[in-house]
Amino acid sequence: MKTSRRQFIKTSSLYAGGLAMAGSGLKAASGLLKNLGGNVEGLSRTPTYCEICFWQCAGWVYKDDDGRIQKIIGNDDDPHCNGRLCPRGTGGVGMYHDEDRLKTPLIRRTVDGKQVFEEATWEEALDFIAEKMKSVAAEFGPECVVLFSHGSGGAHLGHMLKAFGSQSISAPSFAQCRGPREVAFLTTYGDIVYSPERTDIRDSRCLVFIGYHLGENMHNGQVQEMSDAIDKGATIITVDPRYSVAASKSKYWLPIKPATDLALLLSWIHVLIENGWYDKEYVEKYTFGFEQLREHVKQYTPEWAYGITTIDPNVIRRTAKEMYDASPAVIVHPGRHTTWYGDDTQRLRAVAILNAILGSWGRRGGFYFPERVQFPEYPTPAYPVPNRLPTEAYAGKYNLANEVVSNGICDATIPSVDSDCNFKVWLVNGTNLMLALPDQKKTLQAIQALELVVVIDTMPVEITGYADVVLPECTFLERYDMVRVSRHREPTLALRMPATEPKYHSKPGDWIARELGIRLGLAAYFPWKDMEEHLDWQLKQVGSSLEEMKRIGVKKFPRQYDDLYLHEGEDFFFNTNTGKIELYSTDMEEEGFPPLPVYTEHEQPPEGFYRLNYGRAPMHTFGRTANNPNLTDLMDENTLWVNPKVANLWGLENDQYIKLRNQDGIVSTFSIKVRITERIRWDSVYMVHGFGHDNKKLSRAHGRGINDTELITNVKIDPVMGGTGMRSNFVTFVFENDNAGEEVEA
Amino acid sequence: MRYAMAVDTKKCVGCSDCVVACQTENNVPIGYCRDWIVEVTDGTYPQLEIEIRSERCNHCENAPCVRCCPTGASHYSDGGTVLVKKYHCIGCGACIASCPYDARFPHPEGYVDKCTFCLDNRVKKGMDPACVSVCPTKCLYFGDLDDPRSPVSQILKKRKYKTLIPEAGTKPHLYFLI
Numbered sequence: 001m002k003t004s005r006r007q008f009i010k011t012s013s014l015y016a017g018g019l020a021m022a023g024s025g026l027k028a029a030s031g032l033l034k035n036l037g038g039n040v041e042g043l044s045r046t047p048t049y050c051e052i053c054f055w056q057c058a059g060w061v062y063k064d065d066d067g068r069i070q071k072i073i074g075n076d077d078d079p080h081c082n083g084r085l086c087p088r089g090t091g092g093v094g095m096y097h098d099e100d101r102l103k104t105p106l107i108r109r110t111v112d113g114k115q116v117f118e119e120a121t122w123e124e125a126l127d128f129i130a131e132k133m134k135s136v137a138a139e140f141g142p143e144c145v146v147l148f149s150h151g152s153g154g155a156h157l158g159h160m161l162k163a164f165g166s167q168s169i170s171a172p173s174f175a176q177c178r179g180p181r182e183v184a185f186l187t188t189y190g191d192i193v194y195s196p197e198r199t200d201i202r203d204s205r206c207l208v209f210i211g212y213h214l215g216e217n218m219h220n221g222q223v224q225e226m227s228d229a230i231d232k233g234a235t236i237i238t239v240d241p242r243y244s245v246a247a248s249k250s251k252y253w254l255p256i257k258p259a260t261d262l263a264l265l266l267s268w269i270h271v272l273i274e275n276g277w278y279d280k281e282y283v284e285k286y287t288f289g290f291e292q293l294r295e296h297v298k299q300y301t302p303e304w305a306y307g308i309t310t311i312d313p314n315v316i317r318r319t320a321k322e323m324y325d326a327s328p329a330v331i332v333h334p335g336r337h338t339t340w341y342g343d344d345t346q347r348l349r350a351v352a353i354l355n356a357i358l359g360s361w362g363r364r365g366g367f368y369f370p371e372r373v374q375f376p377e378y379p380t381p382a383y384p385v386p387n388r389l390p391t392e393a394y395a396g397k398y399n400l401a402n403e404v405v406s407n408g409i410c411d412a413t414i415p416s417v418d419s420d421c422n423f424k425v426w427l428v429n430g431t432n433l434m435l436a437l438p439d440q441k442k443t444l445q446a447i448q449a450l451e452l453v454v455v456i457d458t459m460p461v462e463i464t465g466y467a468d469v470v471l472p473e474c475t476f477l478e479r480y481d482m483v484r485v486s487r488h489r490e491p492t493l494a495l496r497m498p499a500t501e502p503k504y505h506s507k508p509g510d511w512i513a514r515e516l517g518i519r520l521g522l523a524a525y526f527p528w529k530d531m532e533e534h535l536d537w538q539l540k541q542v543g544s545s546l547e548e549m550k551r552i553g554v555k556k557f558p559r560q561y562d563d564l565y566l567h568e569g570e571d572f573f574f575n576t577n578t579g580k581i582e583l584y585s586t587d588m589e590e591e592g593f594p595p596l597p598v599y600t601e602h603e604q605p606p607e608g609f610y611r612l613n614y615g616r617a618p619m620h621t622f623g624r625t626a627n628n629p630n631l632t633d634l635m636d637e638n639t640l641w642v643n644p645k646v647a648n649l650w651g652l653e654n655d656q657y658i659k660l661r662n663q664d665g666i667v668s669t670f671s672i673k674v675r676i677t678e679r680i681r682w683d684s685v686y687m688v689h690g691f692g693h694d695n696k697k698l699s700r701a702h703g704r705g706i707n708d709t710e711l712i713t714n715v716k717i718d719p720v721m722g723g724t725g726m727r728s729n730f731v732t733f734v735f736e737n738d739n740a741g742e743e744v745e746a
Numbered sequence: 747m748r749y750a751m752a753v754d755t756k757k758c759v760g761c762s763d764c765v766v767a768c769q770t771e772n773n774v775p776i777g778y779c780r781d782w783i784v785e786v787t788d789g790t791y792p793q794l795e796i797e798i799r800s801e802r803c804n805h806c807e808n809a810p811c812v813r814c815c816p817t818g819a820s821h822y823s824d825g826g827t828v829l830v831k832k833y834h835c836i837g838c839g840a841c842i843a844s845c846p847y848d849a850r851f852p853h854p855e856g857y858v859d860k861c862t863f864c865l866d867n868r869v870k871k872g873m874d875p876a877c878v879s880v881c882p883t884k885c886l887y888f889g890d891l892d893d894p895r896s897p898v899s900q901i902l903k904k905r906k907y908k909t910l911i912p913e914a915g916t917k918p919h920l921y922f923l924i
Binding site: 070071072073074081083084085086087090091093215216218220223224226227228230231243245248249253255618619629630631633634635643677678679680681682 | 756757759760761763765766769770771773777787789790791792794795796879880881882884885
């Protein structure tokens with residue numbers, strides 16, 4: 001076996017002893033935490049906002065008299081959740097109680113030729129990291145230190161890193177997820193969709209979902225509003241090769257052939273324009289390039305689209321009419337996870353254009369103008385100007401990307417003659433890069449080239465196995481974080497405060513960043529006494545205080561700028577080159593991309609293979625909840641959805657476990673349970689992402705189901721913004737007895 | 747007073763929030779549940795329908811579990827709610843066998859457990875049951891059938907509904923809006 005510098009450590013760590021496992025000596029002011037706020041149910045409560053997903057719903061943590069966390073309930077004043085958390089938020093208690101949590105800092109050591117994790121004190125671990133960061137920065141510059149982050153810890157660590165002199169900060173939530181939609185809307189409207197999305201679903205009369213499985217993806221506020229829209233009789237149109245839950249709530253389900261969505265979108269635009277079913281006044285007043293668009297889409301007739309999408313031309317016309325009849329209270333939803341085929345920005349541009357000609361942007365029931373509080377930073381010295389920016393990692397490419405491209409950073413970490421932009425240190429916080437980034441081989445190559453890998457997380461997720469140092473972060477229930485400054489219909493702030501002291505030897509993100517910062521000689525950047533003082537200062541600048549926020553959890557502020565919607569005939573300047581909504585994109589043209597979306601054909605599965613589609617389950621967030629005791633109780637493995645025709649062909653049976661092999665010969669590590677269902681097309685299979693964990697320390701998640709990421713090796717890069725298109729992978733079935741058969745023959 | 751619940755199958759997305767909220771509210775041990783999700787798919791691709799139901803004890807007016815309980819542990823309580831006195835329950839399981847809805851389970855502490863409509867811990871204090879108050883799609887309606895203004899009476903007046911296994915003659919108090 002080839003030995004690598006950084007072997008994956010999966011066995012139990014070498015216990016150094018001398019460290020008490022439970023009850024760290026650090027008592028947070030637990031007495032202080034009791035009896036704050038209302039005592040509604042004989043339980044004390046403290047405010048928080050959820051960290052189980054990016055929606056960050058505000059809620060109350062209830063504890064019994066023994067100080068044990070009982071439940072988490074949504075805050076009624078919070079526009080993200082309206083007092084109703086989703087199953088993950090309600091099950092957030094499991095994140096705290098999970099006995100598999102990272103408990104103490106670990107340092108990779110070689111003992112008797114074997115790489116193991118040794119328990120360390122925080123002093124040792126932080127000193128080790130700081131020394132290494134300093135020596136690497138002295139040789140290569142501070143910019144060679146990268147932070148990958150998803151979640152609240154990123155604000156603290158990002159501040160520390162910027163103070164250190166590096167802006168190399170990236171999150172997979174851009175190039176593996178939202179990126180194409182943000183760039184498409186930015187080039188069209190000069191503004192992005194944001195999170196939570198600015199979609200006015202509750203007042204919409206027609207909702208169009210393109211492969212967007214709202215209800216299975218539990219984006220709380222939007223799911224709630226979809227339900228309101230159903231109550232009010234809104235028409236729902238769902239385009240999906242799978243009969244999703246959203247499809248089952250729809251008046252029209254368009255069971256499209258996978259990878260052909262753009263043909264349908266262009267055809268819809270064609271139908272709307274040819275029939276005059278568009279908002280003429282709005283298009284005249286606010287848009288740029290309508291005539292070019294009209295010319296361009298002449299070719300995209302419903303009959304043309306039929307041959308590609310398999311959607312009946314009459315259904316294309318009828319659904320287009322439904323959209324027009326509802327306009328401007330119509331939302332062609334931009335979706336969220338949009339990195340599919342590599343021409344995703346162009347597909348989302350078509351979505352943006354559809355909305356524009358229907359006049360839904362800035363209209364009730366369409367897209368509103370969200371607003372947030374101007375919330376000041378605690379004063380610290382200016383950050384040093386870095387010698388180079390992370391975008392140099394992919395210089396000359398992805399110029400329209402408005403955030404850092406994570407896979408660009410990953411690629412540039414691999415030593416190459418083409419690039420001198422070598423990154424040497426990865427700090428990884430709250431994102432399991434092994435499951436988040438496709439093409440695992442590349443991620444591993446990058447990791448092997450690094451001088452230092454530090455993982456800061458609550459759980460022993462796979463990426464911890466490649467770390468040199470593992471730092472146990474405490475959960476959101478045990479810490480302060482930055483105030484949640486929410487952009488919504490009404491601006492709000494939300495407070496997260498500790499409901500209890502950190503379990504084991506875990507520490508809050510702000511403490512980790514600060515302690516590391518002090519060791520790096522950056523104490524001047526951390527002038528506050530503690531987080532309470534930090535937050536109180538910020539809150540007082542906007543007329544609130546920590547004391548008030550502890551009582552109310554969420555504070556609403558009046559809107560200060562424009563209204564939610566455009567006024568009749570209002571002059572409006574869009575932040576684009578032309579000051580208008582660019583149906584014809586001058587940005588795209590300047591960058592050498594088609595200024596109007598063009599249909600391109602994508603690969604279809606070869607004989608005997610099926611397109612691997614993946615999605616979400618409402619009770620899980622990616623892989624990060626796969627070990628949560630409350631949530632695994634609801635769903636503890638993913639299943640492989642197979643159409644009965646396909647099952648028949650292969651002799652598959654329900655509940656049978658099989659492995660999968662992809663087009664590149666990669667075989668899944670684990671097996672997956674077959675679910676034979678009419679809800680999936682015969683040319684594709686489906687599974688929920690985030691399962692198939694191979695770290696044995698995740699006792700409930702290990703070996704349960706298949707990890708789709710390991711089968712995603714055919715990655716289609718979006719040339720516009722660097723997104724990783726992940727839906728051009730094809731799998732076939734591998735039966736356990738295949739190997740047994742070979743052995744018998746041998 | 748007759749407590750009842752209605753479940754809007756047209757809005758329920760099957761997220762299971764009702765299940766977790768019940769577990770954390772009522773200290774239901776992990777691995778057990780008092781409410782659950784049923785998803786029924788009908789038809790062949792692409793002519794399909796799904797019905798999603800959040801199910802629990804039907805709090806029947808004519809409850810076989812109460813009739814068959816040898817100790818009187820299973821009983822009717824306020825508003826017709828069917829409850830189990832855990833200290834009277836000997837865990838014989840007769841009620842589990844008699845329930846057509848499979849709504850009861852043996853609690854690891856030796857008694858039979860099931861949905862209580864959160865009667866003592868919430869409803870009597872003026873709150874909705876935990877599942878109702880958490881549901882993100884607001885697809886659960888609760889209240890007194892004898893009160894025409896209660897959410898459940900209101901919605902049953904407006905919408906088409908059904909009950910499960912009506913032929914069992916249990917007169918269930920769990921309604922499904924269709």
